[in-house]
Amino acid sequence: xxxxxxxxxxxxHSQASGRRRRSRFTHKQLHxxxxxxxxxxxxxxxxxxxxxxxxxxxGVRLGIPPETPLAVQQWQGLIAVNYPARAFGITRFLPxxxxxxxxxxxxxxHVATWKEGEDSWxxxxxxxxxxxxxxxxxxxxxxxxxxxxxxxxxxLPPAPIQRVEKASIDEVFLDLSAQIHAILLERYPELNGxxxxxxxTENLPMPPTTALDWATDALVDLDGAETEDDDPDWDxxxxxxxxxxxxxxxxxxxxxLKYTCSGGISKNKMLAKxxxxxxxxxxxxxxxxxxxxxxxxxxxxxxxxxxxxxxGDEVVTRFATDSISDLLTVSLDHLKKALGDETGxxxxxxxxxxxxxxxxxRTQIKSMLSAKSFRPxxxxxxxxxxxxxxxxxDIFSRCVExxxxxxxxxxxxxxxxxxxxxxTRSKQVPIPGGKQLSEELLFDSAKNLMAQVVVDGRxxxxxxxxxxxxxxxxxxxxxxxxxxxxxxxxxxxSLLESERERSHGExxxxxxxxxxxxxxxxxxxxxxxxxxxxxxxxxxxxDQEHDGLFEAREPIxxxxxxxxxxxxxxxxxxxxxxxxxxxxxxxxxxxxxxPKHQQSLDSYFxxxxxxxxxxxxxxxxxxxxxxxxxxxxxxEEERDSTARTSAPKAKATPQASxxxxxxxxxxxxxxxxxxxxxxxxxxxxxxRRLAFGKG
DNA sequence: GTGGATGAG
DNA sequence: CGCTCATCCAC
Numbered sequence: 001x002x003x004x005x006x007x008x009x010x011x012x013h014s015q016a017s018g019r020r021r022r023s024r025f026t027h028k029q030l031h032x033x034x035x036x037x038x039x040x041x042x043x044x045x046x047x048x049x050x051x052x053x054x055x056x057x058x059g060v061r062l063g064i065p066p067e068t069p070l071a072v073q074q075w076q077g078l079i080a081v082n083y084p085a086r087a088f089g090i091t092r093f094l095p096x097x098x099x100x101x102x103x104x105x106x107x108x109x110h111v112a113t114w115k116e117g118e119d120s121w122x123x124x125x126x127x128x129x130x131x132x133x134x135x136x137x138x139x140x141x142x143x144x145x146x147x148x149x150x151x152x153x154x155x156l157p158p159a160p161i162q163r164v165e166k167a168s169i170d171e172v173f174l175d176l177s178a179q180i181h182a183i184l185l186e187r188y189p190e191l192n193g194x195x196x197x198x199x200x201t202e203n204l205p206m207p208p209t210t211a212l213d214w215a216t217d218a219l220v221d222l223d224g225a226e227t228e229d230d231d232p233d234w235d236x237x238x239x240x241x242x243x244x245x246x247x248x249x250x251x252x253x254x255x256x257l258k259y260t261c262s263g264g265i266s267k268n269k270m271l272a273k274x275x276x277x278x279x280x281x282x283x284x285x286x287x288x289x290x291x292x293x294x295x296x297x298x299x300x301x302x303x304x305x306x307x308x309x310x311x312g313d314e315v316v317t318r319f320a321t322d323s324i325s326d327l328l329t330v331s332l333d334h335l336k337k338a339l340g341d342e343t344g345x346x347x348x349x350x351x352x353x354x355x356x357x358x359x360x361x362r363t364q365i366k367s368m369l370s371a372k373s374f375r376p377x378x379x380x381x382x383x384x385x386x387x388x389x390x391x392x393x394d395i396f397s398r399c400v401e402x403x404x405x406x407x408x409x410x411x412x413x414x415x416x417x418x419x420x421x422x423x424t425r426s427k428q429v430p431i432p433g434g435k436q437l438s439e440e441l442l443f444d445s446a447k448n449l450m451a452q453v454v455v456d457g458r459x460x461x462x463x464x465x466x467x468x469x470x471x472x473x474x475x476x477x478x479x480x481x482x483x484x485x486x487x488x489x490x491x492x493x494s495l496l497e498s499e500r501e502r503s504h505g506e507x508x509x510x511x512x513x514x515x516x517x518x519x520x521x522x523x524x525x526x527x528x529x530x531x532x533x534x535x536x537x538x539x540x541x542x543d544q545e546h547d548g549l550f551e552a553r554e555p556i557x558x559x560x561x562x563x564x565x566x567x568x569x570x571x572x573x574x575x576x577x578x579x580x581x582x583x584x585x586x587x588x589x590x591x592x593x594x595p596k597h598q599q600s601l602d603s604y605f606x607x608x609x610x611x612x613x614x615x616x617x618x619x620x621x622x623x624x625x626x627x628x629x630x631x632x633x634x635x636e637e638e639r640d641s642t643a644r645t646s647a648p649k650a651k652a653t654p655q656a657s658x659x660x661x662x663x664x665x666x667x668x669x670x671x672x673x674x675x676x677x678x679x680x681x682x683x684x685x686x687x688r689r690l691a692f693g694k695g
Numbered sequence: 696g697t698g699g700a701t702g703a704g
Numbered sequence: 705c706g707c708t709c710a711t712c713c714a715c
Contacts, residue, residue, distance in 0.1 A: 074705075074706065075705085075706085078705090079706075079707090135707090136706075167704090168703075171704075305703080306701095306702070308702070309701060309702050309703085310702085365709075365710095366710070367708095367709065367710080368709085369708060370707090370708090371706080371707055373705090373707085413696090413697095415698095417698095425699090426697085426698055426699075427697085428697065428698080466707085466708095468709095
């Protein structure tokens with residue numbers, strides 16, 4: 001708040017008095033540093049970013065020398081390219097063939113995969129050809145990410161001083177303020193003394209040094225009016241110490257795990273992040289307060305966090321420029337008028353180097369997702385079900401790593417996302433509590449959700465499917481019996497946890513992002529968002545944004561005709577799962593042969609399909625019929641809604657109460673409900689079973 | 696709380 | 705590109 005004013009005012013005891021000059025900073029501001037107050041003018045934030053992370057992971061795992069050109073492959077594309085390979089002009093998303101043309105010695109490692117019918121993920125020979133039966137697995141990188149995070153934390157002081165935010169799998173933010181405060185007091189005893197007259201608004205003495213040793217850091221040039229001859233103030237010292245800390249951390253990570261990373265050190269998250277990307281690999285960049293404007297003016301504002309998307313595009317078109325320098329000439333009022341008050345003022349301060357968002361000391365994930373794009377699309381519930389089983393195995397194993405089996409954490413909801421053409425839909429239900437979380441439990445819920453998608457209509461062909469769990473709770477017991485209901489919800493959260501949330505609650509997260517109430521305007525094209533509240537007059541279903549993979553198939557907002565159309569399709573689907581519903585006429589490889597591991601198993605005869613169904617398929621096969629029956633039933637209800645009131649029992653949404661699992665009336669066969677099939681899941685450390693067999 | 700959407704890596 | 709993760713908003 002008012003701290004920025006005193007920050008700019010000339011010190012009370014200035015040179016004019018002939019006495020020793022004093023710092024621009026006050027004792028109070030020094031004290032704020034200890035609390036990691038976001039508005040402290042001495043604040044120091046760092047961003048650390050692993051260099052070509054996935055590529056480094058593979059290099060370390062395989063013991064490949066770091067100078068070797070190395071890329072990580074996912075199907076026919078590259079998802080990570082190390083710096084030696086980049087020197088050959090190899091980039092992300094370059095087709096494999098072109099990459100080899102540019103560098104015949106390139107080492108290409110395919111990502112690990114989950115494969116249908118296999119018990120666990122693995123690095124496999126020729127994985128790229130199994131795109132139809134496998135999904136990629138990022139577990140190896142998560143594991144390495146964890147190790148690195150632990151190493152970084154080890155290199156820092158313990159808990160309250162240390163503030164680490166895991167920003168992604170390969171990035172962290174550090175708030176170094178409190179640690180730097182401690183180091184300042186230690187190194188400069190004169191700072192320990194009480195303020196003159198015990199007045200905290202008194203300015204600090206100047207630092208004793210006149211020339212700072214900036215080591216080998218990439219030091220950003222100063223702003224125009226500044227010169228290197230100017231005496232350093234405490235903010236320069238603080239940044240220098242921050243730079244030392246980051247260098248030590250980087251050295252520790254390399255010494256222990258052999259990963260290189262780049263760093264940015266500055267007064268806030270935005271600048272630190274910009275800094276870490278400034279010079280790579282294996283380098284760090286320091287942006288002193290007095291160099292901020294110089295540094296920033298060299299960037300396009302679309303490089304700034306939150307301006308890389310539609311908002312940034314909007315600003316570009318509004319002001320016909322993408323340069324920060326140009327935008328600096330636009331007045332606050334003008335920005336507000338064009339973008340709305342909040343977004344306007346956010347942008348105004350952001351391009352001036354201001355960002356008071358907090359480093360959120362959080363390293364635990366809040367949700368996890370397992371997904372797959374289908375090429376070609378899949379067309380039956382059974383196919384979807386097989387993928388769901390893989391998703392569940394993936395997610396469950398990650399839940400185990402989160403400590404669900406020890407009741408450390410537990411997800412509250414499960415979510416399915418489904419895509420057909422341009423249309424995406426999602427459904428979610430609470431995960432039934434009370435029981436120990438298990439693959440069966442998740443798989444059952446997932447199938448229920450899928451059935452809901454199916455009965456909603458227009459489910460096929462499905463081009464993308466994903467399953468996620470979220471709403472993780474701390475320390476919730478999943479055991480049956482007394483503990484199960486005694487320990488629940490917020491009561492179970494550790495004091496530490498709630499304490500943390502209280503002090504760093506999301507409430508006062510100052511301008512974490514552009515807070516605009518952006519209103520969705522359905523004009524279709526690239527600018528789906530306006531910042532003002534103008535409504536689009538046209539527009540219900542213009543061209544949807546093309547994503548390059550799928551062309552528009554049909555209008556999105558349609559009426560029930562499409563619903564029936566799709567239901568009819570579904571209805572014609574034969575039980576063998578071979579019917580082809582795709583407009584393009586492809587047949588999914590998944591639908592034809594049964595995986596080998598199922599062929600030899602016992603099967604049962606499905607009277608509706610008039611064919612043998614392996615026992616391992618029984619649960620989902622029955623679900624298949626179940627969803628089909630539901631669909632038919634709903635369709636009839638629709639049709640006869642006016643005439644008949646008696647027939648449809650309110651079975652319409654039996655799954656909605658996901659908790660009553662196994663209660664559903666099964667149309668077929670004596671087989672128990674899907675969930676009741678006990679699979680002796682011997683989850684022996686790290687290895688997880690995919691099989692969902694009946695005991 | 697649910698479902699859709701943006702944004703970032 | 706394909707896959708994760710987080711957050712926000714309208715309902």
